[in-house]
Amino acid sequence: MKILSIETSCDETALSVIESDGHTIYVRGNALASQVALHAQYGGVFPMMAKRAHAEKIIPLLSEALEQAGLLVQGTTPITDEQRSRILTLCAREGNIAQDIFSFVESHDAPRIDHIAVTAGPGLEPALWVGINTARILGELWGTAVYPINHMEGHIISAVFEQKSDKEFALRELAYPTLSLLVSGGHTELVLSRRPLSYEKIGQTRDDAVGEAFDKVARILGLPYPGGPKISALALEARTSDMKPSFSLPRPMLHSGDYDFSFSGLKTAVLYLVRDLQKEHSDILENVGMLRQIAREFEEAAVEVLVTKTLRAVEEYSAQTILVGGGVAANAYLREQLGGVTSKYGVGIHFPSSNLSTDNSVMIGMASCYHAMHRDTKAAPQAIRADGNLSI
Numbered sequence: 001m002k003i004l005s006i007e008t009s010c011d012e013t014a015l016s017v018i019e020s021d022g023h024t025i026y027v028r029g030n031a032l033a034s035q036v037a038l039h040a041q042y043g044g045v046f047p048m049m050a051k052r053a054h055a056e057k058i059i060p061l062l063s064e065a066l067e068q069a070g071l072l073v074q075g076t077t078p079i080t081d082e083q084r085s086r087i088l089t090l091c092a093r094e095g096n097i098a099q100d101i102f103s104f105v106e107s108h109d110a111p112r113i114d115h116i117a118v119t120a121g122p123g124l125e126p127a128l129w130v131g132i133n134t135a136r137i138l139g140e141l142w143g144t145a146v147y148p149i150n151h152m153e154g155h156i157i158s159a160v161f162e163q164k165s166d167k168e169f170a171l172r173e174l175a176y177p178t179l180s181l182l183v184s185g186g187h188t189e190l191v192l193s194r195r196p197l198s199y200e201k202i203g204q205t206r207d208d209a210v211g212e213a214f215d216k217v218a219r220i221l222g223l224p225y226p227g228g229p230k231i232s233a234l235a236l237e238a239r240t241s242d243m244k245p246s247f248s249l250p251r252p253m254l255h256s257g258d259y260d261f262s263f264s265g266l267k268t269a270v271l272y273l274v275r276d277l278q279k280e281h282s283d284i285l286e287n288v289g290m291l292r293q294i295a296r297e298f299e300e301a302a303v304e305v306l307v308t309k310t311l312r313a314v315e316e317y318s319a320q321t322i323l324v325g326g327g328v329a330a331n332a333y334l335r336e337q338l339g340g341v342t343s344k345y346g347v348g349i350h351f352p353s354s355n356l357s358t359d360n361s362v363m364i365g366m367a368s369c370y371h372a373m374h375r376d377t378k379a380a381p382q383a384i385r386a387d388g389n390l391s392i
């Protein structure tokens with residue numbers, strides 16, 4: 001089975017072609033354009049700016065992914081006037097994308113793929129629509145089924161496959177129930193699965209997501225967006241030089257008795273800490289030693305809350321496996337802490353390979369393939385809508 005997958009939920013435009021034999025997934029084509037440099041100037045992602053950047057990149061990336069997969073064949077796929085006008089009515093807001101797709105389709109043979117998978121949410125709706133309408137138009141013109149995929153399910157499934165080589169991922173045998181810790185720029189969730197494809201959210205953040213807190217703290221410290229990798233690098237420097245912070249930050253909701261999180265207060269605590277420190281030394285943000293200490297204390301506070309709540313949920317639900325997904329799953333300290341303590345509990349723990357932690361389209365293809373492996377496919381392309389708040 002060959003799948004073309006499309007991801008445009010936030011600030012990465014990504015398209016992949018994956019092939020599966022029912023157990024192993026082979027990445028045949030993978031093209032990604034990051035908007036990080038664009039958004040870095042503003043310290044965050046503006047939805048309409050993200051949408052424009054997706055619209056500019058999506059057809060060149062489609063072409064690149066198909067070419068890598070050996071599926072880009074010059075030729076022609078005819079488009080009827082009726083199809084053309086129906087598509088233009090349906091995708092009125094994406095008129096320019098539709099025209100680009102018409103030109104692409106008319107100058108190439110329809111690729112031999114079984115279906116198209118596209119992220120339907122959660123995410124930024126204007127950005128999601130670019131991917132969804134591209135998928136719908138291609139599906140219509142190529143006569144190919146289109147399936148919507150939940151972005152958060154993609155993050156979970158990225159940990160369900162084990163990387164065997166650069167482009168090869170094998171399905172893991174998982175012991176159930178599994179508990180997924182989803183940690184990204186928009187989400188912090190604990191999701192229980194009693195069997196494959198069943199998802200029960202048992203906790204989530206009440207305000208900021210943990211990745212968002214990393215990004216906001218980085219901003220307070222004068223570091224560029226996205227802040228996660230930078231904070232993590234500074235924290236590591238503090239730990240390797242055994243530089244212990246001379247202050248402490250709160251561990252919000254550590255003992256709340258539920259599985260919810262809150263990271264906004266932690267970010268504010270960093271803001272007040274910096275202000276207090278600046279009263280004594282106005283150039284505190286130029287002092288790399290101080291930045292390292294703040295980064296370390298912040299990272300350790302955030303990770304302690306994530307690890308403690310995850311392990312408490314493991315106990316309560318007798319989870320056998322922990323899956324970690326989302327951009328913050330790339331965080332080395334989280335991996336080390338969670339990996340270290342889970343061996344004590346006798347549970348398996350799986351992280352996505354590092355190139356699948358942050359947003360990508362391979363995970364969307366994987367999730368769609370996973371549904372197909374369980375014979376759970378529901379095609380209704382006309383009904384696919386962008387849902388910014390789509391829940392798992």
Ligand code: KG4
Nearest residue numbers: 184185186211226228327328330331358359
């Ligand atoms: O999953 P993702 O790529 O996008 C969303 O769906 O939100 O996650 C992006 C988030 C950003 O907030 C970024 O700062 C964070 O993941 N991130 C990290 C690390 N790498 C990325 N946070 C902590 N440590 C990292 N190494």
Ligand code: ZN
Nearest residue numbers: 184326327359
């Ligand atoms: Zn994500």
